[in-house]
Amino acid sequence: MKTGDTKRRMIHIRFPKCTLTAVAGLMVSTTLLAQTPAKPKVQTSxxxxxxxxxxxxxxxxxxxxxxxxxxxxxxxxxxxxxxxxxxxxxxxxxxxxxxxxxxxKESLNGRYVALKTNVAYDALALMNLGLEIQVAPKVSVELPVIWSLWDYEQEHGIRTVAIQPEARWWMGRETGYGHYFGLHAHVAWFNVKWNDTRYQDTERPLLGAGLSYGYKLPLSEHWGAEFSLGLGYANMKYNTYYNIDNGACLDTRVRHYWGITRLGASLVYRF
Structure with a gap:
């Protein structure tokens, strides 16, 4: 056999061995990669x-x-x-x-509204009822009506119809609570019997005005007590009569009065 033929045969033998070695290495690598766990993919929102x-x-x-x-x-x-x-x-x-x-608590779109009666007048059998309404911040107007249409007895009696409107300015932060100052006027028709004399207005009613101070004390959500004292002036013209049935007229007098014109201890209901 020639030398050239021997070399060609050796080359053919070596080539399959290299090929097998490469294939074997590729299989081992693939196996190792298959055994390595992949990182899990987490699906989340x-x-x-x-x-x-x-x-x-x-x-x-x-x-x-x-x-x-x-x-x-x-x-x-x-x-x-x-x-x-x-x-x-x-x-x-x-x-x-x-x-x-x-x-x-202020009703009627935030306005202070109250109904009241003066217990001091009630004790003298002078029926009375007052209505107070807020008209501006810290300002209210009160209109009390006082009436008595009967006698206590034969020698004593007070028959009268009177009104005493008052404008009030409240010192506190809220209308209807605490201290206030007031400006009031008074108009009254009267027929008073006292001992031997009867006094009756003539031609015109009693007229006057004054200043007052008061304090409102709340007792509950709706109820309260009010105390007031007023000083001022009143002018009256009246006739005097003998205090008997159809007694004769004695004289006609005109009096200018300075002193207490308003005194109150009232029970108040606030709406």
Whole structure:
């Protein structure tokens, strides 16, 4: 056999061995790659900054969780601030309701309205009823009506119809509570029997005006007590008669009076 033929045969023998070696290496690599577990893909609807990252298994088999990113911390802080703001708003509304509980008692679109009777006049058998309405901030107007159409006995009696309107300025923050100053006027028709003399107005009623001071004390949600004292002037023209049936007229007098013109201890109902 020639030398050239021997070399060609050796080349043909070596080539299949190299090919088999390469194929065997490729199979081993493929097997190793197949045995290496791939990272699991987690499908989630959470935002990227809210996603939990698994680092790997520890010795105990538990997994570690990556720390939250700054964006997640800011989101939590914003949520806490929002919750505090909502709670603060609720507390503010509750405080406002408590603070306005007293002021919201004013009826008729926020106006102070009250009905009252003067107990001091009632004790003298002088029936009376008054209505007070707020007309401006800290300002109210009262209109009491006083009447008595009967005698106590043969020698004593007061028959009268009178009105005494008054404008009031309240010193407190709310109308209808605390101290006030008032300006009042009075008009009265009268026929008074006292001992041996009877006094009766003539030509015109009693007229006058004065200043007053008072204080309103709340007793409950609707009830209260009011105390007042007024000083002023009254002018009257009247006839005097013998205090008997069809008694003769004695004289006609005109009197200018200075002194107490208003005295009250009233029971008040606030609407």
């Amino acid at each position: 959470a935002k990227p900054e809210q996603t939990t990252v698994f680092v790997g298994n520890t010795k105990g088999g538990a997994s570690k969780t990556a720390k939250a990113k700054p964006e997640e911390k800011n989101t939590k802080n914003n949520n806490n601030k929002t919750a505090k703001a909502r709670q603060g708003g609720k507390n503010a509304k509750a405080s406002l309701k408590r603070g306005n509980k007293r002021g919201s």
